[in-house]
Amino acid sequence: MDATNDASLTGDLEALQAAFPAEWREPPLGLEGVAAWEGENGARLPEPYRTFIAEVANGSSLGPPEDGGLLPLGWLPPGWPDQGDRIPGAAFPLDHAWHWEDEIDSTPDSDQRIADVYNHGSIVLGTDDELSYWLLVLTGTQRGKIWFVADVGASPYPGPEAIGFIEWVQRWQTGAGW
Template sequence: MANQWMGTRERVVALGAQSPRSEVFGALGHQWVLEEPLTADELAELEGQIGVRLPEEYRTFLLHVAAGGAGPAYGLFPVRRIQGRWRWEGDGADLADLTLLAEPFPEQGPDPKILDELLAQRPEEEDFDEIEDFDAAIQAWDERWDTLVFAPERTAGAIVISHLGCALRDWLIISGSHRGTIWSDGRADDVDLTPLLDDGKPVTFARWYTGWLDQAER
């Protein structure tokens, strides 16, 4: 599987040298910089700490391309050892509970009917005479929404690997039946986590990264 990454780092470096940084979305963020790959010992330590083997496409990327950096949207979140502990760093990376990574990613999220009912109950400013009353109502609604859709168990077995701005992010599932696939997180826009699809098939890490690279080169 390592062969699928042959030449990938060189392609990214070449793009950084040739392309205006504003030409590809997100490039102003990652600046076409790639971190050094992990060593086999570092990867083993990382997996030992989180208690689960990473999906093959991602772990071979970490070994043969980079530990993070240039990639889709504003870049691939780097994984780094900080004071002896491994963690992913980036806007929203801390949404992933590292103690739950060995738990299977849930087959489904909250009941869509419950989500629809809650969305229908969202306060509207025009329904209130005083702005203070609206602010209190929307704050209470936000707390109910966050409790439902941002519960830590909702993203068990997954890590945040990239952000697209405006609190929109992509997750990599590392445990459970969806292992190795990328899910889009639109919860900031009141949209639940959904799998990325290509011709109806789940997008894996390699397809996600190489698809971005192919498009960037075009």
């Protein structure tokens, strides 16, 4: 990593530390814990999320989303729809919004694609209402971006272009567009 990226990551981590007060943070995983999770799941976490959970906090009961906070790495919120096995290292299947509720006919292919949206190429950051979920994409063209998935469809947040983890936290903190 070059000095510019180091400075940018340092600034991002300082902003994240300020956003998540120490008394609300879960203990960080450490670099070995993160590397173990990545090895088990076949995916490398994007920065600054990776360093945040390794060095600052592996989740927080205060923070985005407001209903339950930021989940620890690999956790699923109560009410998560059972769509089969989660495979964080598999290809995330979308690069643009898809509202499956608008489709007239459901096919086995579309049912599998919906399951893939829920389970492939992402981690779950949390839920707003146990009907809709925030994902951080780990693979493909949307790597490092935040997506919003619900029972009606999935879309980049805030749409049509997705933002990254630090911008998502900043939007939550300021209430801008949340």
